[in-house]
Amino acid sequence: MLDWLPHIAIHIPPTQALFGQLLIGLINGAFYAMLSLGLAVIFGMLNIINFAHGAQYMMGAFCAWLALNYLGIGYWPALIVAPLVVAAVSVVLERLFLRHVYRLDHLYGLLLTFGLALIIEGVLRNYYGSSGMPYTIPDQLTGARNLGFMFLPNYRAWVIVASLAVCFGTWFLIERTRLGSYLRAATENPTLVQAFGINVPRMVMLTYAFGAALAALAGVMAAPIYQVSPLMGSDIIVVVFAVVVIGGMGSILGAIVSGFVLGVVEGLTKVFYPEASNTVIFVVMAIVLLVKPAGLFGRTA
Amino acid sequence: MRLRVLLAAVAAVALSAAAADAQSSGPVKIGVLNDMSSLYADIGGKGSVIAAQMAADDAGKVLGQKVQVVSADHQNKPDVGSAIARKWYDEEGVDVITDVPTSSVALAVNEVAREKHKIALIVGAATSDLTGPKCSPYTAHWVYDTYALAHVTGSAVVKSGGKTWYFITADYAFGHALERDTAAVVEAAGGKVVGNVNVPLNTPDFSSYLLQAQASKANIIGLANAGGDTINSIKQGAEFGIVQGGQKFAALLVFISDVHSLGLKTAQGLQLASPFYWDLNDQTRAFSKRFAAKAGHPPTFDQAGVYSAVAHYLKAVKAIGTKDPDKVMAEMRKLPINDFMTKNGKLRADGRVIRPMYLFEVKKPSESKGPWDYYKLIETVPGDQAFRPIDKGGCPLVAKKG
Numbered sequence: 001m002l003d004w005l006p007h008i009a010i011h012i013p014p015t016q017a018l019f020g021q022l023l024i025g026l027i028n029g030a031f032y033a034m035l036s037l038g039l040a041v042i043f044g045m046l047n048i049i050n051f052a053h054g055a056q057y058m059m060g061a062f063c064a065w066l067a068l069n070y071l072g073i074g075y076w077p078a079l080i081v082a083p084l085v086v087a088a089v090s091v092v093l094e095r096l097f098l099r100h101v102y103r104l105d106h107l108y109g110l111l112l113t114f115g116l117a118l119i120i121e122g123v124l125r126n127y128y129g130s131s132g133m134p135y136t137i138p139d140q141l142t143g144a145r146n147l148g149f150m151f152l153p154n155y156r157a158w159v160i161v162a163s164l165a166v167c168f169g170t171w172f173l174i175e176r177t178r179l180g181s182y183l184r185a186a187t188e189n190p191t192l193v194q195a196f197g198i199n200v201p202r203m204v205m206l207t208y209a210f211g212a213a214l215a216a217l218a219g220v221m222a223a224p225i226y227q228v229s230p231l232m233g234s235d236i237i238v239v240v241f242a243v244v245v246i247g248g249m250g251s252i253l254g255a256i257v258s259g260f261v262l263g264v265v266e267g268l269t270k271v272f273y274p275e276a277s278n279t280v281i282f283v284v285m286a287i288v289l290l291v292k293p294a295g296l297f298g299r300t301a
Numbered sequence: 302m303r304l305r306v307l308l309a310a311v312a313a314v315a316l317s318a319a320a321a322d323a324q325s326s327g328p329v330k331i332g333v334l335n336d337m338s339s340l341y342a343d344i345g346g347k348g349s350v351i352a353a354q355m356a357a358d359d360a361g362k363v364l365g366q367k368v369q370v371v372s373a374d375h376q377n378k379p380d381v382g383s384a385i386a387r388k389w390y391d392e393e394g395v396d397v398i399t400d401v402p403t404s405s406v407a408l409a410v411n412e413v414a415r416e417k418h419k420i421a422l423i424v425g426a427a428t429s430d431l432t433g434p435k436c437s438p439y440t441a442h443w444v445y446d447t448y449a450l451a452h453v454t455g456s457a458v459v460k461s462g463g464k465t466w467y468f469i470t471a472d473y474a475f476g477h478a479l480e481r482d483t484a485a486v487v488e489a490a491g492g493k494v495v496g497n498v499n500v501p502l503n504t505p506d507f508s509s510y511l512l513q514a515q516a517s518k519a520n521i522i523g524l525a526n527a528g529g530d531t532i533n534s535i536k537q538g539a540e541f542g543i544v545q546g547g548q549k550f551a552a553l554l555v556f557i558s559d560v561h562s563l564g565l566k567t568a569q570g571l572q573l574a575s576p577f578y579w580d581l582n583d584q585t586r587a588f589s590k591r592f593a594a595k596a597g598h599p600p601t602f603d604q605a606g607v608y609s610a611v612a613h614y615l616k617a618v619k620a621i622g623t624k625d626p627d628k629v630m631a632e633m634r635k636l637p638i639n640d641f642m643t644k645n646g647k648l649r650a651d652g653r654v655i656r657p658m659y660l661f662e663v664k665k666p667s668e669s670k671g672p673w674d675y676y677k678l679i680e681t682v683p684g685d686q687a688f689r690p691i692d693k694g695g696c697p698l699v700a701k702k703g
Binding site: 020021024025027028125129130131132133134137144150151153155156225226227229231232235236267270271274275277278 | 509516546
C-alpha cells in the first residue's frame with residue numbers, strides 16, 4: 001500500500017525560494033498586526049477582552065462586499081466607508097451592552113463579546129452560507145511583479161505597505177499625541193481625568209469604535225484575498241488573541257511587533273513542517289507565557 | 302359481562318403490543334449527520350436535511366407511521382461525530398445515519414455502526430477505505446469515492462498532457478486517500494508525482510503552499526482537498542499567477558457550491574467528476590426544481606445523494622415490512638437503485654454503490670445562461686469502469702466469500 005512513497009521526492013526549497021516564503025509570512029503578519037493592534041488598543045484602554053473583534057473584521061469585509069454589489073461602491077471608498085459603518089454598529093453595541101460590564105471581572109466582557117460575535121456570525125451564515133463570496137482585487141492592484149525569487153502579487157505588496165502605515169499611525173496617535181495621552185490617562189485614573197473636564201465615557205466609546213474600525217479595515221483589505229465569508233472572523237480571531245498575548249495584552253508596540261514576527265514564524269513553519277502551521281503560534285505562546293507571563297512587551301497588570 | 306369482554310379486549314391489545322419487538326414499534330428515524338457550520342456546510346449542511354425530509358415525505362407512511370428526520374452538526378470532529386452516532390443509535394431510536402461528510406468522521410461513524418449493527422448510508426465522505434479495508438456489512442457508500450474521482454478526473458487530466466504532478470493535500474484521512482488514489486492513476490499512466498505538501502484542514506491562506514507548488518515546476522497542481530480549502534487554493538492561485546506561469550490546477554473534488562462561490566471567471570475551465578448535476582436531464586431538473594423551492598438553490602451532488610440513499614432505504618423497509626438492519630441491507634442489495642439520479646444502480650457486497658460518473662467542465666462566463674448554469678458534460682464513465690473492482694479493495698467481507 002505504501003509502494004507509492006519512494007516515487008515522491010520531497011524538495012527542501014533553495015535559499016531563493018525561502019525569501020518568497022518570508023515575504024508571504026510578512027504579509028500574513030501584516031494582518032495579524034493590524035488585528036492585534038485593535039485588540040490591544042481596546043484591552044489597553046478599556047480593559048475589555050473583545051472577542052467580537054473577529055466578527056467586526058468579518059463585518060468590515062461584508063460591508064465592502066455589500067457596498068460593491070448593492071451600492072456600486074468600489075474598494076477604495078470602501079476602505080473608509082466600511083470602518084465607519086462597523087464603528088457605528090460598535091458604538092451601538094458599546095452603549096447597549098459593554099458599558100455595563102466595565103467595572104466587572106474581565107470574564108464578563110469576554111463572554112458578552114463572545115456571545116455577540118456568535119449572534120452576528122450565525123445570522124450572517126444563515127443568509128449567506130459558509131463557502132464565501134468572491135470580492136475582486138481592485139483594478140489598480142491586479143497583476144504581479146516578478147521579483148526574481150517569486151511572483152509578488154501587487155495587492156499583497158499593498159497590504160504590507162498599508163498595514164505598516166496604519167500600525168505606525170495608530171502607535172503615533174496613542175503614544176505621541178495629546179489625544180493619546182488623554183486616553184492613556186483615562187485608563188489609569190478615570191475619575192481624576194473626568195475631574196479635569198474630559199468626557200471619559202465618550203472617549204471610551206470612541207476608543208472602542210476605533211478598535212472596531214481597525215478590525216473592519218483589516219477586513220476590507222482581506223476581502224480580495226480570502227473569500228468574504230461569515231466564518232472568516234472565527235478562523236483568524238483565535239490566532240490573533242495568541243499574538244496579542246505574546247506581545248503583551250496592553251502594549252501597542254508589542255501587538256505590532258509580535259504580529260509581524262509571528263507571521264514570519266508561521267510562514268517558515270509552513271515550509272519546513274506544514275502540518276504544524278496551525279499550532280506553532282500557540283506553542284510559541286505557551287513558551288512565552290512560561291518565561292514572561294505578561295508577554296514580551298507587556299507591563300504587569 | 303360487558304366489563305369482562307372489555308377487560309379481555311384490553312388485555313389482548315396489551316399483550317400484542319408487548320409481543321411486538323421493540324425495534325419495529327417506533328417510527329423509522331433518519332439521522333442526518335454533517336457539517337452545519339464550517340467549511341463543508343454548503344456542500345451538505347441544511348440542504349441534506351431538506352433532501353432527507355423530501356425523501357421521507359415522498360415515501361409516505363412506512364411501517365404504518367410517518368418517517369422522522371433528525372439532524373446534528375459533527376463539526377468535522379471524529380469524536381463529536383461518534384458521540385452523536387452512539388447517542389442516536391442507543392438512546393434516540395435512530396435507525397440509519399446518513400450524509401456524514403469529512404472522511405475521518407465517516408470512518409468513526411462506520412465503526413460505531415458496525416459495533417451496534419445499525420445502518421450507515423455514507424454520502425458526503427469520500428475515502429475509498431470505507432469500501433476497502435474498513436468495509437462493513439452495515440455501511441453503504443452511496444455516490445462517489447476518492448478512487449472514482451482519481452480515475453475520472455485524474456485520468457482525464459493526465460490524458461490531456463498533465464504528466465508531472467504536485468499535490469496540495471488536506472492533512473487528514475480524505476486528503477491522504479485522494480492523493481494516494483490519484484498518484485496511483487498518474488503513475489499507471491506514465492506520469493510522475495514530484496512532491497506534495499500536507500496542509501491542515503480549514504486553512505484560509507494557501508499562499509505559502511502555492512509558492513512551493515510553483516517552485517516544483519510540476520505541470521499540474523493537484524488539489525487533494527475540498528470545500529472552503531479548494532475555493533481558497535484556486536482563488537489565491539489566480540492571484541499568484543499559477544495559470545499564467547504555465548501550470549494548471551486539477552481540483553479533484555469540486556461541488557457546485559464551490560463553483561458558485563468562486564464565480565465562473567475564476568473557475569472556468571476546471572474539470573471535475575460528479576455523479577450528478579441538476580441540469581443533466583429531465584429527471585434531475587424536476588427533482589432540483591422541487592429541492593430549490595425549499596432550499597433556495599439547486600442541490601449539490603451530496604444533497605441529491607442523501608435523497609437517493611434515504612429513498613432506497615425506505616423502499617427496502619416497505620418491501621420487507623421490518624426495520625431489522627441485516628434484512629434491510631440484504632433487501633437494499635437485492636433491489637436495483639432507481640431514482641432521478643440513478644438507473645439500475647447496484648449496492649455491492651463491499652458496500653459500494655455502482656453508478657456512472659460524469660466528467661464536467663466549468664463553463665466560461667459567456668457560455669452560461671444564468672445563475673447555477675455552470676457545467677458542460679464532457680464524458681460519461683460507466684460505473685464498472687469508474688469504481689474500484691470489488692476484489693481490488695482489500696475488503697475482508699469480499700475475501701471471505703471469494
